[in-house]
Amino acid sequence: MRFLFLGDVVGKPGYSGVLARTAELRKQHRLDAVVVNAENAADGAGLMPRQYRRLIEAGVDAMTMGDHLYRRKEIIPILQSSQRIVRPANFPESSSGRTWTVVQTSGGKLGVISLLGRVFMRPVDCPFAAVDTALSEMEAENPRCILVDVHAEATSDKQVLGRYLDGRVTAVLGTHTHVPTADSCVLPGGTAFQCDVGMSGPYDSIIGRDIKRVTNATISFEPSHFHVATRDVRLCGAIIEADGEGKAISIERFEDRIETQ
Amino acid sequence: MRFLFLGDVVGKPGYSGVLARTAELRKQHRLDAVVVNAENAADGAGLMPRQYRRLIEAGVDAMTMGDHLYRRKEIIPILQSSQRIVRPANFPESSSGRTWTVVQTSGGKLGVISLLGRVFMRPVDCPFAAVDTALSEMEAENPRCILVDVHAEATSDKQVLGRYLDGRVTAVLGTHTHVPTADSCVLPGGTAFQCDVGMSGPYDSIIGRDIKRVTNATISFEPSHFHVATRDVRLCGAIIEADGEGKAISIERFEDRIETQ
Amino acid sequence: MRFLFLGDVVGKPGYSGVLARTAELRKQHRLDAVVVNAENAADGAGLMPRQYRRLIEAGVDAMTMGDHLYRRKEIIPILQSSQRIVRPANFPESSSGRTWTVVQTSGGKLGVISLLGRVFMRPVDCPFAAVDTALSEMEAENPRCILVDVHAEATSDKQVLGRYLDGRVTAVLGTHTHVPTADSCVLPGGTAFQCDVGMSGPYDSIIGRDIKRVTNATISFEPSHFHVATRDVRLCGAIIEADGEGKAISIERFEDRIETQ
Amino acid sequence: MRFLFLGDVVGKPGYSGVLARTAELRKQHRLDAVVVNAENAADGAGLMPRQYRRLIEAGVDAMTMGDHLYRRKEIIPILQSSQRIVRPANFPESSSGRTWTVVQTSGGKLGVISLLGRVFMRPVDCPFAAVDTALSEMEAENPRCILVDVHAEATSDKQVLGRYLDGRVTAVLGTHTHVPTADSCVLPGGTAFQCDVGMSGPYDSIIGRDIKRVTNATISFEPSHFHVATRDVRLCGAIIEADGEGKAISIERFEDRIETQ
Numbered sequence A, B, C, D: 001m002r003f004l005f006l007g008d009v010v011g012k013p014g015y016s017g018v019l020a021r022t023a024e025l026r027k028q029h030r031l032d033a034v035v036v037n038a039e040n041a042a043d044g045a046g047l048m049p050r051q052y053r054r055l056i057e058a059g060v061d062a063m064t065m066g067d068h069l070y071r072r073k074e075i076i077p078i079l080q081s082s083q084r085i086v087r088p089a090n091f092p093e094s095s096s097g098r099t100w101t102v103v104q105t106s107g108g109k110l111g112v113i114s115l116l117g118r119v120f121m122r123p124v125d126c127p128f129a130a131v132d133t134a135l136s137e138m139e140a141e142n143p144r145c146i147l148v149d150v151h152a153e154a155t156s157d158k159q160v161l162g163r164y165l166d167g168r169v170t171a172v173l174g175t176h177t178h179v180p181t182a183d184s185c186v187l188p189g190g191t192a193f194q195c196d197v198g199m200s201g202p203y204d205s206i207i208g209r210d211i212k213r214v215t216n217a218t219i220s221f222e223p224s225h226f227h228v229a230t231r232d233v234r235l236c237g238a239i240i241e242a243d244g245e246g247k248a249i250s251i252e253r254f255e256d257r258i259e260t261q
């Protein structure tokens, strides 16, 4: 199986870019599946139901979210009913949404799990326990490949989860910092790993937001609305190639620069 | 001028690697200067005076530190007397050490400043005010190029400082996360930028430390000494090429994999 | 001099209570001055210009704020022009507002300073340096008494500032946790101290907010608007008695339970 | 039933004070039980097995701990085997130690649970889920009274847990800030509550530590060993009186000033 995972989709630029490019990318890169972290799609925070539906129509197979899960409460019914979006598995047990999903792809079944890190993040439950539970529940579905999105701030948090899951899943790919890391590798057990795949949004920005606004607020402490930036839009992620047993054969950093004027 | 900046030197593997390779790297890459972040040299935390001296002898022109500045108090006399090491400029005003330095190189004078970020870090003074002061004090020395090490956790913190300093310094290069980012670029004003240049140490690790130790402690909360790891040693950093005015012409990610057995 | 300091005024219940009670309290307790932390007056976050003016009219001599300084940007012109409100002295240097003020009272001049703590708070500049500067600037005014509001989360942060200022100011009184502490004392140097004087607002609440709302959001992570609560309104603070040299003679915890139905 | 809960025992002064005073206090206040938070007994951090045993011999019925649970790893065998000490119930599931205990007292069975807060603390599992589980497991023992130690930084965290447990346990008493709060009350459902009962240790200090050491380190960032202070030793806590159904009738703040020279 060969699949693309795109990092945090930020605002209209990122969202429109994914809509416009997914079909073409599937062909061009012979992808069996496209999974997208959509936590920043709705004007920079959260995901709206309409966006969810259009992303699915555009060819996205499954979506993950992150700490911004509930920034748009309109998404809750989608979380409760849809098979193609997961909430962080270590959110409170009573939370709306699935802790794992398995989607059918042209390359076989693909399992998807989202985890939040705990260092410098809002306090969530143990990701190790949560992923063990999700993996064991998922077993009955017998997915060929499994993708785990580790949405976390600290590199150590992500690396520990990568090592913990090495050999048990196809890929552990990080999101949340909005900056791609240059450390993609296949770990000894056959799990593809990258600390962060970067955001899918405007790169002429501060992590997707207007440079001037963020800079002024950072220096002066006077808050202002952080508009989503507009220029240098890129879809960033990683392409994973896996063998018949769901072991990763390769991981390539992915970047698609979208023409904007 | 052409200079190499190496990120957080971790433990004996990183430290020995820098000692062994600096002379050769200077030749091979036609470097006018080598600057090193040495905050993790002493068994993973801090820097010992002897290490400082041997790094200078090996051809390092200047050193920066980070949040681990005082992990070895033995370094304080060095901080107070040496011209080749700076403390974070936004540490308390009474702190030991210089807030900037200028070293003579074969390519002209190179100014060096270290700043700590404020997001998810121990609270320090405003880095914007601190760097403005340092730059204005440094002006009398009229350095051709200026390198700013931004030692910070959050990508946003680093990007804001990069934009704030764009056009005023040759390079703003991040450290602290121990993972290189794939975002190196020259900003519009002519400042080379990279969120993190990665560590110089053992990469078969959790940010330089023994995988098993860190993983066990993370899952169980039972603390243990986090030994520095030993395998897959790499020196990571960035090479900056600047013009006669100190504007960056290019930035290349740098990685030197050291043979270990 | 004898003065009352009231902690964080929360929402309409707290604000209306201060308006209604200040004149009476001044008489009843023979107060020379009333100082109020008003950071939560405007529906729980920030302070509106109209509120500022009415508090002054009601007999409040001076106001402090806290981390919520800018939650209502409408207050900025007041911060820039008024003599009766101070911003945290260790906010960025460019911030709107005074870092200290001295008000004339029936007992002589009273100096007022606000500081933010740094532990578990948004990163601000060094409070020790900031208070040294404010005190030295204030010297020309020769105030008889000086009140320092330490707006901080951690008890250690507050105690360190209390000891640091012991003998140099009349009182170091804490705010921000919204819960009064039972540790009021006069330190050896003659400075009255209390870790937190508590909020002035509805105590049948979670730190002033609706119990059900906060509890649900804490457990489920689903955010909701945290309405200001309504019942069991109390004005909490401390009454300081000082001698002619501005040394504290006594500190009494103050609580005024307001009838509500 | 009538019981005393003493907050964080700090170092030799606090520990010796508890040893010396417990028998007398039991008589003087007609106590059926004494429960102690012992997380700082061993020179300020952790608890040693010998200390545990002597505290039991001195008449302590049960002990709670906190974030410093593992600062002395020697305590782990005690945690694994003893009935009179509990670990935080929302520590990792694999942790050593009991999540609840029930001890026999002269007033009937007393259940004891320890929870860690999540705001500004190391990330732990959901305390609401953990306490629900502990209470349901404890049910078979049918304790008359239940005491929950909420070891947390933020007042909001403690208040939410107090309200959540109101009517289900006899008392929710806070620890960790080392400063007693003046908010003790019986909540509407019959649960005694106090945000923090204060520490049992030297009060002429910064939360139990040497004033000069902590102040210097806070200002200069140069670390030093924070010796436990020695003067003004007080045992602080709360005395709860409960009816036959385990509902709290009253809560009184408790302070025992120990003569030292």
Ligand SMILES: [Fe+2]
Binding pocket: A039, A066, A067, A068, A151, A176
């Ligand atoms: Fe995120």
Ligand SMILES: [Fe+2]
Binding pocket: A008, A039, A040, A066, A176, A177, A178
């Ligand atoms: Fe994001």
Ligand SMILES: [Fe+2]
Binding pocket: B039, B066, B067, B068, B151, B176
């Ligand atoms: Fe660091």
Ligand SMILES: [Fe+2]
Binding pocket: B008, B039, B040, B066, B176, B177, B178
């Ligand atoms: Fe480092």
Ligand SMILES: [Fe+2]
Binding pocket: C039, C066, C067, C068, C151, C176
């Ligand atoms: Fe506040």
Ligand SMILES: [Fe+2]
Binding pocket: C008, C039, C040, C066, C176, C177, C178
């Ligand atoms: Fe407040």
Ligand SMILES: [Fe+2]
Binding pocket: D039, D066, D067, D068, D151, D176
């Ligand atoms: Fe604690």
Ligand SMILES: [Fe+2]
Binding pocket: D008, D039, D040, D066, D176, D177, D178
């Ligand atoms: Fe403690």
